[in-house]
Amino acid sequence: MKISEARFAGSSARVSQKPAPRLPEFAFIGRSNVGKSSLINMLCSNGKLAMTSATPGKTKLVNHFLINGGWYLVDLPGYGYAKMGRKGREELAEVIRDYIFNSEEMRLLFVLIDSRHDIGANDLDFLADLGENGIPFSIIFTKCDKQGPNALAAQIERDRMILSEQWEELPPVFTSSSRTGAGRDAILDYIGTILNNL
Numbered sequence: 107m108k109i110s111e112a113r114f115a116g117s118s119a120r121v122s123q124k125p126a127p128r129l130p131e132f133a134f135i136g137r138s139n140v141g142k143s144s145l146i147n148m149l150c151s152n153g154k155l156a157m158t159s160a161t162p163g164k165t166k167l168v169n170h171f172l173i174n175g176g177w178y179l180v181d182l183p184g185y186g187y188a189k190m191g192r193k194g195r196e197e198l199a200e201v202i203r204d205y206i207f208n209s210e211e212m213r214l215l216f217v218l219i220d221s222r223h224d225i226g227a228n229d230l231d232f233l234a235d236l237g238e239n240g241i242p243f244s245i246i247f248t249k250c251d252k253q254g255p256n257a258l259a260a261q262i263e264r265d266r267m268i269l270s271e272q273w274e275e276l277p278p279v280f281t282s283s284s285r286t287g288a289g290r291d292a293i294l295d296y297i298g299t300i301l302n303n304l
Contacts, residue, residue, distance in 0.1 A: 107297060109151065109174060111172075111173070111174055113172050114169070115170040116169075119204075120204055124209070125170050128210075128211050129176060129211060130176075130213045130304060131180050131211045131212045132212075132213060132300075133179075133181075133182055133206070133209075133214070134182060134215075135183075135202065135206075135232075136185075136218030136248070137185060137218075137228060138184030140184065140218045140219070140220050142182070142218055143156035144156075144248075145282060146171065148284040148287055148290060149293060150173070156171065166201070182206075185199070185228060206236075207239065214243065215242065215244075216244050217232065217233060217236075217245050217246070218245075218248050220248055221261055221262060221281065222249060222253060223261075224264060225268050225269065242277075243277055244279070246279075246280045246289070247279070248283075249283065250282060250283045250288055250289070262281065266279075280296070
């Protein structure tokens with residue numbers, strides 16, 4: 107699938123504030139600074155579409171980007187940012203939960219995992235919560251250009267083993283690099299397949 111048009115459609119703190127029209131949504135989430143905004147920019151071939159920052163915790167609202175006039179990419183706040191105060195973390199968690207559990211238009215949630223490290227407890231807890239609530243998701247390993255192919259393969263296999271202790275069957279798993287564009291076609295084709303089956 108090709109993206110010919112992508113534009114910012116609006117930000118919201120609650121599902122009731124989402125932009126119109128209501129269209130299928132594919133959302134992206136992960137730990138703070140995992141590369142959500144950079145991945146969205148790479149998928150859309152627009153380096154300035156979603157705001158990126160080296161400082162974790164910058165995304166505090168749900169950001170919708172209208173794609174080809176027919177569906178949305180959604181950039182969610184990151185979870186697990188320890189330096190934010192307790193009240194701030196609770197407010198962000200509520201924004202995230204309200205969207206994930208109440209957005210009727212969300213067709214799939216992409217959970218982003220940093221490919222350089224073992225999958226964290228926060229990630230495992232978050233994925234378990236999705237499973238218990240029947241939320242459809244896939245996993246994208248990000249920053250796959252940061253290490254050699256052998257180290258990358260070994261790390262992803264380690265993460266698969268960790269996940270297999272909790273999951274009998276894993277959802278689709280993708281690898282990506284916002285710098286090289288790796289994974290772009292596979293992710294967009296998967297979205298296209300879901301859209302075609304609606």
